[in-house]
Amino acid sequence: MNFIENGSVTSPIGFKGAGICGSVKPSNTTKRDIALISSDVICNTAAVFTKNLVKSSAIIVTQRNIENGKAQAVIVNSGNANTCNADGEEKAERMCELAAQALNIDKEDVIVASTGVIGQPLPIEPFEKSVPELGKIMSENGGTDVAEAIMTTDTVKKETAVTVEIGGKTVTIGAVAKGSGMIHINMGTMLSFVTTDAAISSDMLKAALTEAVEKSYNMVSVDGDTSTNDTLAILANGMAGNEEITSRNEDYRIFTDALMAICKSMAKKLAADGEGATKLIVCSVSGAKTAADAKRVAKSVICSSLVKAAMFGADANWGRVLCAIGYSGCDVDVTLVDVSFRSKAGDIKVCENGAGIDFSEELAKKILLENEIEIIVGLNDGDGCAEAYGCDLTYDYVKINGDYRT
Amino acid sequence: MNFIENGSVTSPIGFKGAGICGSVKPSNTTKRDIALISSDVICNTAAVFTKNLVKSSAIIVTQRNIENGKAQAVIVNSGNANTCNADGEEKAERMCELAAQALNIDKEDVIVASTGVIGQPLPIEPFEKSVPELGKIMSENGGTDVAEAIMTTDTVKKETAVTVEIGGKTVTIGAVAKGSGMIHINMGTMLSFVTTDAAISSDMLKAALTEAVEKSYNMVSVDGDTSTNDTLAILANGMAGNEEITSRNEDYRIFTDALMAICKSMAKKLAADGEGATKLIVCSVSGAKTAADAKRVAKSVICSSLVKAAMFGADANWGRVLCAIGYSGCDVDVTLVDVSFRSKAGDIKVCENGAGIDFSEELAKKILLENEIEIIVGLNDGDGCAEAYGCDLTYDYVKINGDYRT
Numbered sequence: 001m002n003f004i005e006n007g008s009v010t011s012p013i014g015f016k017g018a019g020i021c022g023s024v025k026p027s028n029t030t031k032r033d034i035a036l037i038s039s040d041v042i043c044n045t046a047a048v049f050t051k052n053l054v055k056s057s058a059i060i061v062t063q064r065n066i067e068n069g070k071a072q073a074v075i076v077n078s079g080n081a082n083t084c085n086a087d088g089e090e091k092a093e094r095m096c097e098l099a100a101q102a103l104n105i106d107k108e109d110v111i112v113a114s115t116g117v118i119g120q121p122l123p124i125e126p127f128e129k130s131v132p133e134l135g136k137i138m139s140e141n142g143g144t145d146v147a148e149a150i151m152t153t154d155t156v157k158k159e160t161a162v163t164v165e166i167g168g169k170t171v172t173i174g175a176v177a178k179g180s181g182m183i184h185i186n187m188g189t190m191l192s193f194v195t196t197d198a199a200i201s202s203d204m205l206k207a208a209l210t211e212a213v214e215k216s217y218n219m220v221s222v223d224g225d226t227s228t229n230d231t232l233a234i235l236a237n238g239m240a241g242n243e244e245i246t247s248r249n250e251d252y253r254i255f256t257d258a259l260m261a262i263c264k265s266m267a268k269k270l271a272a273d274g275e276g277a278t279k280l281i282v283c284s285v286s287g288a289k290t291a292a293d294a295k296r297v298a299k300s301v302i303c304s305s306l307v308k309a310a311m312f313g314a315d316a317n318w319g320r321v322l323c324a325i326g327y328s329g330c331d332v333d334v335t336l337v338d339v340s341f342r343s344k345a346g347d348i349k350v351c352e353n354g355a356g357i358d359f360s361e362e363l364a365k366k367i368l369l370e371n372e373i374e375i376i377v378g379l380n381d382g383d384g385c386a387e388a389y390g391c392d393l394t395y396d397y398v399k400i401n402g403d404y405r406t
Numbered sequence: 407m408n409f410i411e412n413g414s415v416t417s418p419i420g421f422k423g424a425g426i427c428g429s430v431k432p433s434n435t436t437k438r439d440i441a442l443i444s445s446d447v448i449c450n451t452a453a454v455f456t457k458n459l460v461k462s463s464a465i466i467v468t469q470r471n472i473e474n475g476k477a478q479a480v481i482v483n484s485g486n487a488n489t490c491n492a493d494g495e496e497k498a499e500r501m502c503e504l505a506a507q508a509l510n511i512d513k514e515d516v517i518v519a520s521t522g523v524i525g526q527p528l529p530i531e532p533f534e535k536s537v538p539e540l541g542k543i544m545s546e547n548g549g550t551d552v553a554e555a556i557m558t559t560d561t562v563k564k565e566t567a568v569t570v571e572i573g574g575k576t577v578t579i580g581a582v583a584k585g586s587g588m589i590h591i592n593m594g595t596m597l598s599f600v601t602t603d604a605a606i607s608s609d610m611l612k613a614a615l616t617e618a619v620e621k622s623y624n625m626v627s628v629d630g631d632t633s634t635n636d637t638l639a640i641l642a643n644g645m646a647g648n649e650e651i652t653s654r655n656e657d658y659r660i661f662t663d664a665l666m667a668i669c670k671s672m673a674k675k676l677a678a679d680g681e682g683a684t685k686l687i688v689c690s691v692s693g694a695k696t697a698a699d700a701k702r703v704a705k706s707v708i709c710s711s712l713v714k715a716a717m718f719g720a721d722a723n724w725g726r727v728l729c730a731i732g733y734s735g736c737d738v739d740v741t742l743v744d745v746s747f748r749s750k751a752g753d754i755k756v757c758e759n760g761a762g763i764d765f766s767e768e769l770a771k772k773i774l775l776e777n778e779i780e781i782i783v784g785l786n787d788g789d790g791c792a793e794a795y796g797c798d799l800t801y802d803y804v805k806i807n808g809d810y811r812t
Contacts, residue, residue, distance in 0.1 A: 051733065052729060052732040052733045053731075053732040053733070053737075053738055053740055054728050054729055054731065054732030054733075054740050054760075055732075081725070083725065084725060084728055084740075084757070084760055084761050084762060085761060085762070086761045117723075117725060118723075118725025118726070118728065118729060119724060119725035119728070119757065119761070119762040120762065121762075223711040223712065225710055225711060225712045225726070225729065225730070225733075226729070226732075226733040227729065228725075228728075228729050228732060304631055305629040305631060305711075305803075305807070306629065306631045306807055309803070309804050309806075309807030309808050310807065310808070312804060312808045313807070313808030315808065317523075317524075318525060319487070319489065319490060319523060319524025319525035319526075319634075320524070320631070322460050322490055322524065322525070322634075323458060323460055323524060323631065323632070323633065323634050324631070325459075325460065326458040326459040326460030326461075326632075326634060327457065327458045327459070327460075327631070327632040331459075332459055334459055334460050334490075351490070351525065354460075354490055355490050355491060355492045355525070356490060356491070356525040356526065356527075393804055393807075394804055395801045395804050395805070397711075397715070397804070398715050398718060398799055398800055398801050398803070398804065399801070400715075401711070401712055401715030401716065401719070401799075402715050402716070402718050402719030402721065
């Protein structure tokens, strides 16, 4: 498996994309905010959505459109979430219609997604004007414009692609994502679209996506708020020419591992670019009684506001890590717990058997001043392992969210 | 029921208190940090503690000492949590011993509590030196020094007292609390001690405390972190002379309502003084299918980092309130939900039937610029009601917690 330099959602064979500034938010007159992704041929598709009861109208329309396991395009906008609006479904339907017309496909084969402020009516005029334009500029190099168009408070574009050999054929998987705030476990992504030229049935695609999500997007938290618009969709057009994957065979395993690698890479990008974040925090837990316990502990540490603030301050306050382990809800023997911090500046053990040990505050500071920190928790009570991804809590998180609507 | 002006934990008959600067944290040379509370006679007692598996040694010793439902004094310190220390229990025992010697009572009748940084050995010398001193300065006016001594990042002392008629006698209940960060539901308090001269059995005291806590301290969240040291203890010495409350009779009801009022008042003080907070946020939920549902929804709103940041920015971003309702885990019909904001500057409805309505942004801003904001959620689907207490999320929360240990 190889990561492709400058890989994007249009790296797989037969995929095109484009992004345009449609001024969905009237104050935005420069940044791309409407995007299209399309496949030359119809795709098998699978998707997962937010667990929030309050759902964007876009999700309701998408769920209807992909019920048959098929899709050929994605239309997406930033600047407005199209959530909690009386006429939201109608607008989302119209977005699909416009995309279908521009691409000369069926409107029922379009996935629609929106991200931005909740509860403000979505203006449809920007789409009426811009989507026909988008249809004309669709390109195999358009992936990166899609990545820009779906950004909200994101500070960097999030895209990647890998190639992998499946049955003697080179299969490519590409991905784009946005997400910075309102990010939490299940689903911690806001929006992500994955494309592949692999031939794989809708059922196996759903299985692979579920497996991959469980260890990637579902292990990210920025601020504990579960968004209303989270959508992760994958489209597989089969153009790589491999024998279609229709069971959990070896090809399925290779495909799923590659998909997992893509999703983990994107999950880390989301966490590292969490609103206001200055560092990526990875919490690795081992020695739990079960894998489920390990996940709960890792998530609890990553989600602790106090741990996050300590990481921002490069303060080796391991007591807060223990505190978060203690309220995780898992049956942990506190007297067995070890905690270390690691970064490229080195690693340092700070707690052994649930109690503090002497350590160099100077070295700890040096380690924690890096921008990728690993908190290593050893529960020493079994074989369960897990990793969760988060970020520090900073002044800028508060600044960004203190007045988001204006 | 009347709140007493300048009421404190030593307002009830027969209680004394004192606080002293013992330099538990060597850098502290001015603030009181060790305190004693005592009763002239043995008390019935009840207490509730943190649900965190990681517990202060003080809690373990206290649980042992009050197993018989009796206590006569409290020794408490700030500056060090005495948690995750190999010799913690020994130190907590010694604190009880010193208090008992100073007060000439049994060491098994002493409640011990600590608050401060986790995982640093507790220095015992400050207690050896200061507790005998404390014994000499115990006074009926000492309550307010106790309130100071238990503060950590608190910016104000938290104390109050009420009187109530029970069976023709005037009964007084006093309380002191500390808590600012690491505050969450179950128990959102860190430390609180309640004293009363009521005559009430240990069993009924436990019942009354459980009832009161459920609607007060258990409905507060500052930052979602459950502390390792949370302790709420009540001591009843019977000196008011009322007939002892031994069943759930009318006297029990009057007593419990008064205790509830005290606890709610203290819960609001904790929330309003949340680390870095500039405002108290009360979320009132009505119309839930059940009272339990109402509680979950109210807590979910109060705990949302995005709602908290919006309140800091006085931004009427009600979409985030709906979002938090949606992920609360309750079966809510989103299309029935109404949301209003209220403060002493007025009130304004911003969402009706799950969708935005036109409202004056100017008035909304004016309302949200006040320092006590109520978020009123109508679920319109039943009779369940609840209130939860929180605060806004500010730059200062991050500042305070970025480098707490130094």
